[in-house]
Amino acid sequence: MNEKAILILVSLGMVLCLSACAELKQTGREIGHTTKKVTTAIGHGTRDTVKAIGRETKEVVEEIKE
Template identity: 50%
Template structure:
């Protein structure tokens, strides 16, 4: 009687671990994508400001 209960407990533990692993992967990929988007937006903003400043310097001369 004990062995089927142990097997059942092991089954639920393993399936629970698989679901947690999948949730962690989903959260990790979403975090990576968000961080990449923020980084690219920051880079583009800096380049835009740099271009604006250099064009202002050209018009002053």
């Protein structure tokens, strides 16, 4: 009788552990995707700003030459 109770408790513990691992994995995946989206947005914003500054600088230099 004691061995059956231990087997049931161990089985229940393993099932709960697997469930917790799946939740942690999903949470990690969501954090990773969100981080990728944010860094991509920052990178694109920075790139666009640098390009705009470059264009404006080029126009100012051309006006000065004239």
